[in-house]
Amino acid sequence: MCGIAGVYRYQKHIGLRAESLNAALKLISHRGPDDTRSVVVDDDFMAGSVRLSIEALEGGAQPITIGNLTVGFNGEIFNYKELARKYELEGLAVSSEVHFLLHAWRKKRFDLFHELDGQFAIFIYDSSKQELILARDPFGIRPLFYASHDGGLFFCSEIKGIFKLASNDFAFDEIGIAEIAMLWTTIGDRTVFENVKQIKKGHYACINAEGIYQTSYYDEPLLSENPRTFSSKAEAADFLKASLEASVNSQIHGEVGYASYLSGGIDSSALAFFLNKISRNSGLNTFSIGFENEEYDERAAQNAVKQALNVRNKSILISKGDIANNFRSVINHAETVLFRTAPVPLYLLSKEVHNSGYKVVYTGEGADEILLGYDLFAEARIRRFWSRSPASKWRPNLFKILYSYLPQFNNSRYFSIMREFYQKSIAETDDVFYSHLIRWSQFKQVSSFFNFSRANGHIEEEIFKDINSSLPASFNRASFDRKAQVLEIETLLHGYLLSSQGDRMSMAHSVESRYPFLGKAFVRDMAMISDHQKTFGVRSKDLFREAMKGLLPHEIVFRPKVAYQAPEAKCFLSSSHITEQAIFLNDSCGSTGLICKESLMALNSKITNEFSSERLGFRENMAYVMCMSLTQLADLKKSWSL
Amino acid sequence: MAVDNDEVRSIIVKYLKSGNPLFARLDEIPLDESLLELGYIDSFGVIDLVAFLEGNFNIQILDDEINKEKFGSINKMVALVVSKS
Numbered sequence: 001m002c003g004i005a006g007v008y009r010y011q012k013h014i015g016l017r018a019e020s021l022n023a024a025l026k027l028i029s030h031r032g033p034d035d036t037r038s039v040v041v042d043d044d045f046m047a048g049s050v051r052l053s054i055e056a057l058e059g060g061a062q063p064i065t066i067g068n069l070t071v072g073f074n075g076e077i078f079n080y081k082e083l084a085r086k087y088e089l090e091g092l093a094v095s096s097e098v099h100f101l102l103h104a105w106r107k108k109r110f111d112l113f114h115e116l117d118g119q120f121a122i123f124i125y126d127s128s129k130q131e132l133i134l135a136r137d138p139f140g141i142r143p144l145f146y147a148s149h150d151g152g153l154f155f156c157s158e159i160k161g162i163f164k165l166a167s168n169d170f171a172f173d174e175i176g177i178a179e180i181a182m183l184w185t186t187i188g189d190r191t192v193f194e195n196v197k198q199i200k201k202g203h204y205a206c207i208n209a210e211g212i213y214q215t216s217y218y219d220e221p222l223l224s225e226n227p228r229t230f231s232s233k234a235e236a237a238d239f240l241k242a243s244l245e246a247s248v249n250s251q252i253h254g255e256v257g258y259a260s261y262l263s264g265g266i267d268s269s270a271l272a273f274f275l276n277k278i279s280r281n282s283g284l285n286t287f288s289i290g291f292e293n294e295e296y297d298e299r300a301a302q303n304a305v306k307q308a309l310n311v312r313n314k315s316i317l318i319s320k321g322d323i324a325n326n327f328r329s330v331i332n333h334a335e336t337v338l339f340r341t342a343p344v345p346l347y348l349l350s351k352e353v354h355n356s357g358y359k360v361v362y363t364g365e366g367a368d369e370i371l372l373g374y375d376l377f378a379e380a381r382i383r384r385f386w387s388r389s390p391a392s393k394w395r396p397n398l399f400k401i402l403y404s405y406l407p408q409f410n411n412s413r414y415f416s417i418m419r420e421f422y423q424k425s426i427a428e429t430d431d432v433f434y435s436h437l438i439r440w441s442q443f444k445q446v447s448s449f450f451n452f453s454r455a456n457g458h459i460e461e462e463i464f465k466d467i468n469s470s471l472p473a474s475f476n477r478a479s480f481d482r483k484a485q486v487l488e489i490e491t492l493l494h495g496y497l498l499s500s501q502g503d504r505m506s507m508a509h510s511v512e513s514r515y516p517f518l519g520k521a522f523v524r525d526m527a528m529i530s531d532h533q534k535t536f537g538v539r540s541k542d543l544f545r546e547a548m549k550g551l552l553p554h555e556i557v558f559r560p561k562v563a564y565q566a567p568e569a570k571c572f573l574s575s576s577h578i579t580e581q582a583i584f585l586n587d588s589c590g591s592t593g594l595i596c597k598e599s600l601m602a603l604n605s606k607i608t609n610e611f612s613s614e615r616l617g618f619r620e621n622m623a624y625v626m627c628m629s630l631t632q633l634a635d636l637k638k639s640w641s642l
Numbered sequence: 643m644a645v646d647n648d649e650v651r652s653i654i655v656k657y658l659k660s661g662n663p664l665f666a667r668l669d670e671i672p673l674d675e676s677l678l679e680l681g682y683i684d685s686f687g688v689i690d691l692v693a694f695l696e697g698n699f700n701i702q703i704l705d706d707e708i709n710k711e712k713f714g715s716i717n718k719m720v721a722l723v724v725s726k727s
Contacts, residue, residue, distance in 0.1 A: 421678045421685050441681065448663035599663035606660035611697030617687030620661045 002062070002074040003031030003157040003507075004144075006047030006123055007165055008132045010207055012151020016046045024161035025050050027640065030333075031074070031157060031507045039063055041070050045125050045132070049074070052510055054254035054359055056096035064098055068128040071102040074157050075120035075142040076514070078253050083115060105133075113204055113217040117250070117520040121157060121199070132207040138218040139366070139518050140201030140494045143503055146212075147196045153207050158504075159196055159335040163640035170196050172592060172634070174452045178459045179466065180337050180626065181450070182443035185495025187463075188470045189214065192336050192633070200470070201494050216472075220489075221527035222482045223474040228528035236533050237547040239525065240371075244547075247519030248274040251362070258360040258514075259353055262286035262313055263564060264301030266545060267364030267373070269309075269552050271516060275362060276309050287353050287361070288315040289345045295614075296565050301556060308553045316352050318345045323571040324579045331632040333508040334500045338629040339622045342566045346505040354509040361506065365497050366517035369489050370526050372534045373541040373561060377484050380435035382538055384480065387426040396422060398538050432476055433467075435484035436491075442619050449599045449623040481531040567614075568621035572628065575610040585631050592634045595627050645699065645727045650720045657694055658682065658716075673716045695719065701726040 005024045007016055021038050025048050029036065038048025049062050049072045063072030077083075080100040084090060087107050094100040104112050105124050119141035124133040134155055136144050146155040147162050147170065154165040163169060176192040179185065189197040199205050202218030230236035248271060252258075260275050262268050276284045286306070291297040299315060306313040323344045330347045331338065353361050368374045379399070386395040396419045422438075431437060444456065452459055470490050475483060498515075506513040516522065526534070535542040540561040548557050573582040586604070589595045603624060606612055615621070651673070658677070659666035665682045677683045683691065692703055701723060707713060712722055 421688075423679075442684065445662065445664055445681070445684075448667075596663065599666070602660045602663070602666065606657065609657070609660070609694065611694045613686075613690040613693035615686050615689065617661060617690050618684045619687075620690075 002052055002072075003028040003050045003161075004047065004063075004072045004074050004121065004123060005049070005156040005161045005165060006045070006072075006125075006132075006154075008125070008153040008155075008207060009044040009151065010130075010132070010153050010209060011148075013044060014151065015043065016040060018046060020165050020167065021046055021048050024048075024156060024164040027160050027164055028156065028158045030510055033510050035061060037061060037063065039065060039070065041065060041125060042127050044130070045070070045127065047072055047123060047125065052359060052512065054256050054512060057255050059093075060096040060098060062098040063123075064102060066102055068126055069102050069106065070125040070127070071098055071105070071123070073098055073101060073120055073122040074144075075118055075122075075137065076251075076253055076512070077101070077116050077118040077120060078250050078519075079115075079117040110204065110215075110217070114219075119515070119518075123155065130208060133204055134199050134207070135204035135217075136199040136201055138202040138520070139489070139498060139515075140198075141498050141503065141513075141515060141518065143499060144199045145191065145196055146199065146205070148212060149195060153212070159191065159193060160332075160637075160640040162196055163637065167641055169638060169641045170194055172594060172630075174450075174454070174594065175459060175462045175466075177337055177450065177594065177626075177630065178443075178447055178452060179463050180339055181446040181622075182440050182460075182463055183467075183491045183495070184339050184439070185491050185500075186336070186466075187491060187495060188466045190466060193637075220472055220474075220486060221524045222485055222489075223472055223478050224527065226528055227530060230529075230533065233533070233543070233546060236529055237543055237549075240529070240543055241547040243522050243525040244270065244516065245274050245277075247516040247522035248362070249278065250519060250521070251514050251516050252278060254360065256359050257357075258362060259285040259287060259356070259358045260311075260362040261349070261364070262288045262302055262305060262311070263364065264288070264298035264305060264556070264559075265364070265562065266541065266548060266552065266556060266559065267367035267517065269305045269556050270367075270544075270548050271362050271364055272305060272309055272311055273548070273551055274516075276311055284309070284311045285356065285358070286311045286313045287349055287356075288313055289349055290315045290317045291345075291566070292317060292319045293567055296567065298562065301559060304553050305556055308556075314352060314356065316345075316348055318348065318566065320567050320571040322348060323567060324581050327572075327581055327628065328632050328636070329508075330505070331629050332636050333504045334629075335504070335633070336500060336629075337626050337633065338500060339496075339626055340566070341568055341571065341625055342564060343501045343505050345566055346501050347508055350506040350509040350511045353506075353511045358511065360512050360514060362514050362516060363502075364515075364517060365502060365513075366493065366515050366523075367541070367544070369485055369493050370517055370523055371541045371544045372481060372485070372531065373544075374488065375540070375561065375563065376435060376439070376488065377481060377535075378538040378540060379438070380480070380484055383422060383426045384429050384434070386422075387429050390423070390426060432483060433487065434480070436487050442622070445619045446623050446626070449596055449603070449627060450594055451596050452594070479531055569607050569616060569624035570614060572624075573604065573607045575608050578608075581628065581632075584635075585628050588631050588635065589627060592630060594630060600624075600627055645724060647720050647724055650699070650723045650727075651716065653698065654695070654716055654719055654723075657698075658691075661687075661690075671716070676710065676714045677716070678714075691719075695723055699723050699727055 032050030035051040040046040121142040121144035
C-alpha cells in the first residue's frame with residue numbers, strides 16, 4: 001500500500017522540477033509513512049512513492065528502474081506469485097509485486113492487467129518508447145488521478161498532489177458537482193475539478209506524444225452469459241460460502257497483522273467469521289462504530305457477533321460534535337463534494353485501527369452490490385411488480401417489509417402517504433435506468449441550491465453522456481436486476497463507498513482496507529448464480545443468509561437490512577447551537593460563486609426552526625452537506641498548490 | 643389557540659419554501675395539489691412536515707389523517723390544522 005506521484009513532460013519538454021515531486025509526496029505521506037523514494041529517470045519523466053510496507057518488507061522498495069522500464073504501484077496483487085510461475089518469471093528476482101509487475105509487463109504488456117487479482121494503481125514508464133502507462137483495478141479500489149496541463153502529464157494517488165506537481169489551483173467542474181447532486185458521485189473519469197481526471201476503474205491509459213487514451217481491460221461478469229445451475233438452494237448456498245471463504249483466504253497477504261471492521265450486519269460478520277477461523281490461535285481484533293443517537297446505533301448487534309465469535313472488539317462512540325469537528329479534515333482527504341456525513345465516523349475508525357497498531361483491515365463493501373442486498377434493488381422489483389397492477393392495495397405494502405428500519409415505513413402512520421410517493425414512479429418500466437430514477441429525480445431539487453452557469457437541461461444531457469459512456473454496450477441487454485447492479489457499481493460503489501468512505505478515509509490514517517466481497521473469483525462466481533436464486537422477492541441477500549445460517553447468530557443472519565447512516569445537517573446547526581463550521585459556511589459560501597446564498601440562508605432558517613424534525617428532508621440534508629463540503633474544499637484546495 | 647386559514651396557510655408555505663428553492667421560486671403556489679406528486683417533498687420531508695405542524699401549532703395529528711384525503715395538499719393541511727386548533 002502506498003501513494004504514487006509523477007510527472008511526464010509528454011508534449012512540452014521544458015524540464016522537471018524534482019522539488020515539486022518531493023513536495024507532492026510529502027502531501028500524501030499519510031498513505032505511506034514507512035519510506036519515501038523518488039527518481040528522475042530522464043529529461044522528461046520523474047516519479048516517486050510513499051510506502052506503507054505490508055508485503056516484501058525488505059525487497060519492496062519502489063519505484064524501481066531496470067533497463068528502459070520504471071515501475072511503481074499502490075495496492076496489493078494477491079496472485080502475483082502464481083502469475084510469476086505461470087509467466088515463468090521465477091529466474092528473475094520477483095520477490096515483490098513491483099518487481100513482478102516490471103518483468104510481467106515486459107512479457108505480457110497489455111495482456112497483463114486482466115490477469116491481476118487485486119486492488120491496484122500502477123504506473124509503468126518506458127523510456128525507450130517514450131510512453132507512460134497508468135492502470136487501475138476493476139472496481140477502482142485504489143485511486144489514481146491525472147491532469148494534462150501545460151504540456152505535462154501529472155499523476156498522483158490523490159488530487160492534492162496534482163495541484164502541487166502542476167503548481168496550479170484547478171477550478172471546480174460544475175458538471176462534476178451536478179453529477180453528485182444527481183448520482184451521489186461523479187462518474188467515469190470525471191472529478192469535481194476541471195481538467196483533473198481519474199483513470200477509470202478497470203482501465204489503463206496510454207500516454208505518449210500523440211495523447212492520452214484510456215482503454216477498458218475488464219469484462220463485467222454480471223453482463224456475461226455464464227449461468228450455472230444448482231439442484232437446490234442449499235447447493236447454491238454452499239457454493240457461495242465456499243467461494244467467499246476462498247476469497248477471504250486469497251486476500252491474506254503480506255507480512256503484517258490484520259484486523260476487521262464489524263458493523264453488526266451480516267457482511268462484516270461473515271468476514272469476521274472466516275478471518276476468525278484462520279486466526280484461531282491468536283484471535284481476531286474487530287473495530288466498530290457506535291452512535292450516541294440510538295436511531296443510528298448498532299452496538300447491540302455488534303455485541304451479539306462479538307460474543308458469538310469470541311473476537312476482541314473495540315468500539316468508538318460518535319457524537320454530533322465529532323461529525324462537525326472532523327468534517328474539514330475529512331473533506332481534505334475525500335477531495336470531493338460529499339452528499340452525506342457518513343465518511344466522518346469511518347475516518348475516526350481508521351484512526352483507532354492505526355493507534356491499535358494495525359495497517360490492514362478487512363471490510364464488507366461490495367456485498368450489497370454483488371449479492372443483491374440494497375433496498376434499491378428490492379424497491380425496483382416492488383415498483384415493477386406494482387406497476388403490473390397499479391390498483392392493487394396490497395402490492396405496495398411490500399415497501400413496509402423493505403424499509404422497516406426507516407421511521408416513515410415502520411411507523412404505520414406515514415405509510416398511506418408513502419404509497420403516494422412511490423405511485424408516481426411505478427410506470428416507465430421500459431427505462432433502462434428504471435431502478436435509479438427515484439434517486440436521480442432529486443436532482444432538480446438539490447441542484448436548485450447551486451448557481452450553475454449552464455441550464456439544467458444542458459447539464460442533465462452532459463451527465464447522461466457520462467453515464468452512457470461508462471456503461472458497456474451489453475448493458476442494455478442485461479436483466480432488470482443486473483442493470484441495477486451495474487449502475488450501482490458504476491456510481492455509488494466506485495465513486496463514493498470505495499473512495500470517500502473507503503480508501504480515502506482508511507489511508508488518512510495509513511490503514512489499507514481489503515474487500516473480499518470484491519475478490520476477482522468471488523465476483524465471477526456470484527455472477528453465475530441467477531438473480532432470483534440470489535435473492536427471492538423483496539428479501540435482501542437471501543442466498544447469502546442461507547449460506548451463513550448456523551455459522552453466525554440467528555438474529556444476525558436474519559436481521560433486516562439496516563443502512564449505515566450518520567446524523568447530518570443538525571450536527572452543524574440547530575435551534576440550540578451553531579458550530580464554527582456553520583459560521584464558516586455562512587461567511588464563505590459566496591467564495592466559489594457556485595452556491596445560491598439566498599437558498600442556503602432560507603435552509604438555515606428551516607434547520608434552526610425549533611419544530612423541524614431531527615432528520616429534516618433527505619434533499620435538505622444533502623444540499624446542506626454538499627454546500628458545506630464545497631465551501632470547505634474551496635478553502636482547502638488553495639493550500640494544495642502553494 | 644385560535645388560528646385562521648390564511649395565517650396557517652402562510653406559515654405552512656413559508657416553512658415549505660425555506661427548505662426548497664424551487665418551491666420558493668414558483669409564481670403560483672399549488673394549494674390544491676399533492677406536493678409529493680409534484681416532487682416538492684420527499685419521504686423524510688413528510689415526517690418533517692408533520693413534526694413541524696404538531697410542534698408549531700401544538701396539535702396532535704392522528705395516524706389515519708396522514709393520507710391523501712386529509713394531508714394531500716396545502717389547503718387540506720390548513721383545514722386539518724384549523725380543525726384542531
